Amino acid sequence: MIDRLALDIAHLCAGGLVLVSFMLLYQDRLTGLINTFALHALVVSFSVAWQAYIQQAPQLYITAAIALGVKAVVIPLALHRIIVRLGIHRSIEPVVSIGQTMLAGIGLVALAVMVMLPVTAQAGTLAREDLAFALSVILLGLLMMISRRNAVGQVIGFMSIENGLILAATGAKGMPLVVEISVAFSILIALIVVGIFLFRIRERFETVDIHLLHQHRGEQP
């Protein structure tokens, strides 16, 4: 049996991640959003490292290092540079009715807990709460992707979903290929999002507001 304190710390990290997800929901400045995301990645990295320690699974330290290096440092820095270059780092992005979004978020967390806890009764205490928290983070990330109109906001929403998945994958004790999966995810994000997409969109539109993209639907007669 894993000792009580180790379990408590694991739950603290996972619960902390859900809290940071809520913080992401109400950031109305891009700079603040990016910084909050860096915090999100920091928490997930610590959480994974703690899982690596209590499960004695040294390969998970690689996943933790990737989360720390890529998502807590490199991507936030790159995003900061991008928004400065675009000159949108000071602008305030109106978030659609914070109150309703937060309420919806609370509903989603309740849903995640109610769905996950009954079905994971056999899965062991560690995986059980972790999965409920992880599903909450994923659902909150989806909510964020829906409520944001800005490409940077959507990308951060997606990356927070990914953090939730990494949390779930490390919580499932002994799952093979977690490192490979986290590497694959990092490639997806690093290559597409930062490397090419934002730059391509910027070249064409001088903005990353995807509202403008919707002008073109290819169906006008």
Add this chain to the structure above:
Amino acid sequence: MSELALAAILLVPLAAAALLAALPDDRTTAWLNVLACAITFLAALSLLAVRPAPGHFLIVDDLNIVFIVLTTFVALTTSIFSRSYIGHELESGRLTSVYLRFYHSMYQTLMFAMNLALLANNLGLMWVAVELATLTTVLMVGIYRTEAALEAAWKYFLLGSVGIALALFGTILVYLAARAVVGEGLDAMAWSVLVQKAAGFDPALLNLAFLFLLLGYGTKVGLVPLHAWLPDAHAEGPTPISAVLSGLLLNVALFAILRFKSVMSANPGALAPGPLMVSLGLASVVFAAFMLYRRQDIKRLFAYSSIEHMGIITFAFGMGGPLANFAGLLHMVLHSLTKSAIFFCVGHIAQVKGTQRMPDIRGLTVSHPVLGWGLVLGVVAIAGLPPLGLFMTEFLIVTSTFARQPLLAIVLGLSLLVALGALLARLNGLAFGEPQGRSEPSRASFVPVGAHFALVLVAGVWLPPALVAWFQYVARILS
């Protein structure tokens, strides 16, 4: 020997991707692309004769061999089509030499990813492969860098990555369900082990996992209501990619669902996966059939037709039973061949007419007889008219459903008629009447189109008994 073939299917595309990214010359690289696909296809054919033993990561079994042979074959014919298509794009300046290198390299990476997804004996490995396939296709959809192409790629990227994120969560849940029975480690993620031990898994966990997997991989199949990326991605990317997307990548995602379905079916306590698949499939058929009307863009039209056909196939597999599974499997193969051949024609048509807008394209059978009649044949086939192969499979699906669920069969049959009406109405405008608008002589290569249509026509008239026996056997395993 068979291990060598297995390695070739994966390593040849990978090596070709690296080589094609490095080589600067335009003409040889297109041939090299064809050559790599040809070697892969031959290696896949050799697996029909001798199969390697299943390993921890790779497996060749009765189900995936069908998909692998189909994938490598369509990849080969598409690469031949791509050669003539890309030549035109270079001349017209839509693509530059640098982008061409990127395009070829991504094409081979996509082939590697799809073959890996099909051959994987491991849930996680398959997921990584599907993710890689998504990544490469997103990059290729955006390759023209027009506003529409970027929007299509962005939409595809967002929906596709949310889809695979949900699928990963489902995969983790399946691992948890398996871990309790099989124990920790690679075995708990291997298909060959999962199907045998599935009876002991926790049904509640499996049910939840399947919901995530169906929604996740279903997004990549293009099932309604998760299809929004599909028409845009088909319309705005290069046409060879539309052909590969419709003909192959949608199948790969469906293959993933089928694998999980067989795990679900092996567990007596778990939710029956059939009704879920039937409802998503039927919704796709009905929705797409009506959406076929009022399309203005020719590639979008056929993209919606792909949604319809993926719906039919999902419906058939959802109904289950040897007959419906057999028809679903055959329908999938024939749809891949027909739809990719249609996209070959459409690609050349869009090039000679300089537009994808259907009101601007008229009288193709007069101005470009071969392309025009090719399109006519393709639309007749895809609409499910006799004597072509898709008529037979649609007939089998509707009649086998009629025996079990008459109401569903009526809805399905009516939607097929609605789709037929839309396609024929469109075809009339495109193919007949006075030629209109810009017109260049076509320098199309007709080998790929001819090969596909010949196969579809033959399948409608006479199926080799060996093939029937093989597909019936696979259908029995599935049910």
